[in-house]
Amino acid sequence: xxxxxxxxxxxxxxxxxxxxxxxxxxxxxxxxxxxxxxxxxxxxxxxxxxxxxxxxxxxxxxxxxxxxxxxxxxxxxxxxxxxxxxxxxxxxxxxxxxxxxxxxxxxxxxxxxxxx
Amino acid sequence: xxxxxxxxxxxxxxxxxxxxxxxxxxxxxxxxxxxxxxxxxxxxxxxxxxxxxxxxxxxxxxxxxxxxxxxxxxxxxxxxxxxxxxxxxxxxxxxxxxxxxxxxxxxx
Numbered sequence: 001x002x003x004x005x006x007x008x009x010x011x012x013x014x015x016x017x018x019x020x021x022x023x024x025x026x027x028x029x030x031x032x033x034x035x036x037x038x039x040x041x042x043x044x045x046x047x048x049x050x051x052x053x054x055x056x057x058x059x060x061x062x063x064x065x066x067x068x069x070x071x072x073x074x075x076x077x078x079x080x081x082x083x084x085x086x087x088x089x090x091x092x093x094x095x096x097x098x099x100x101x102x103x104x105x106x107x108x109x110x111x112x113x114x115x116x
Numbered sequence: 117x118x119x120x121x122x123x124x125x126x127x128x129x130x131x132x133x134x135x136x137x138x139x140x141x142x143x144x145x146x147x148x149x150x151x152x153x154x155x156x157x158x159x160x161x162x163x164x165x166x167x168x169x170x171x172x173x174x175x176x177x178x179x180x181x182x183x184x185x186x187x188x189x190x191x192x193x194x195x196x197x198x199x200x201x202x203x204x205x206x207x208x209x210x211x212x213x214x215x216x217x218x219x220x221x222x223x224x
Contacts (some may be wrong), residue, residue, distance in 0.1 A: 035213075045153075045161065045204055045215040059211050095160055102151030102166030102208060104173075109160055 002026035002105060004096050009110030016086050016114075022079040022096030022107055029053075030074035033099050036081045038092035039109075048094070049081060063089075086114045118143050118207050120216035128224040135192040137219050139205035144185045146209030152181055152190045153204045155218075161204065165190060195221070 008020040022034070035050040049070040050059040058070055069082040079096050091114045097103040119142040129135055139150070148168040153161035163172040165181035168188055178193040192199055200223050205216040 044217050045206075047213050047215070050213075061212060099208065101170070102163045102172065102206070103153075103161070104163045104166070106160035106162070 004098065004105055004107035006094065006096055006107040006110040009094065009112045011113045011115065012086055013116050014087060014114055017082070017084045018086065018112060020081040020083065020094055020096075020110060020112075022081075024077040024079070024098075027098075027105075029077040034072065034079045035059075035097045035099060035103065036070065036079075037095045037097055037103070037106075038090075038112075039095070040089070040092040043092075046092075050099075051079070083112070086112075088114050090114050117212060118145065118210055118214055120205055120207060120214055122203075122205060122216040122219045124219065125217075126220045126222060128222055129195055130224045131195050131197055133195050135190075135195055135199070135221055137190040137192075137203050137221070139183075139188045139190070139216050141186045141188070141207055143210075145188075145207045148184050149207060149209030150181075150183070150188050151206045151208060152179075153206065153215075154199075154201050155204065156201045164203075192221075 003025045005023045012018050031053045033052045036048040038048050051070045067085045071080045093109040095109045096107045098105040121140045150168045152165040155161045164179050169181045180191045182189050202218045202220045204218045
């Protein structure tokens with residue numbers, strides 16, 4: 001079955017760090033560009049970061065540049081998002097998604113709550 | 117950076133009616149790389165349309181996409197009860213791949 005499963009979300013204090021994981025299955029993970037997309041409560045979708053299949057090219061939204069780092073381990077079919085210096089405005093559901101044509105496969109999301 | 121606009125915020129329609137959802141881009145979308153997504157409460161978005169007019173796998177033919185350049189439209193020919201949801205457009209031709217703010221289709 002083709003699937004993406006996020007994990008690693010939770011409660012973190014402002015200024016803290018968290019690492020999200022996205023486990024892929026059922027497709028050739030190593031050739032697909034993968035993304036992290038977030039959605040704050042009651043808000044729209046924001047593309048946070050992306051990485052090509054060969055990990056040579058990355059993208060970051062201006063809002064997270066310098067604080068978040070995307071990576072992947074193709075041997076483990078897993079995408080990661082290392083988040084640091086977390087702020088209240090980073091609180092959201094974080095989805096991983098695959099792009100060949102549009103974002104055709106999404107995980108169920110993992111919630112990140114930033115609060116003291 | 118391309119900005120997408122969707123209007124209205126909410127569209128109130130009855131089951132069986134036709135829904136027409138526009139999406140405007142601030143600049144021409146490269147290669148018509150425009151996608152539409154449906155999102156229901158508590159769920160991840162679901163890809164409906166890519167390349168402006170191609171239906172994704174498993175999407176009913178009552179959903180159709182059209183347009184090019186800066187003006188795009190998602191049409192739902194006859195609304196089914198399960199179609200009441202939020203719809204987002206997204207351009208994925210030029211980074212950053214922005215999403216529109218969404219249009220909620222609710223029951224009149």
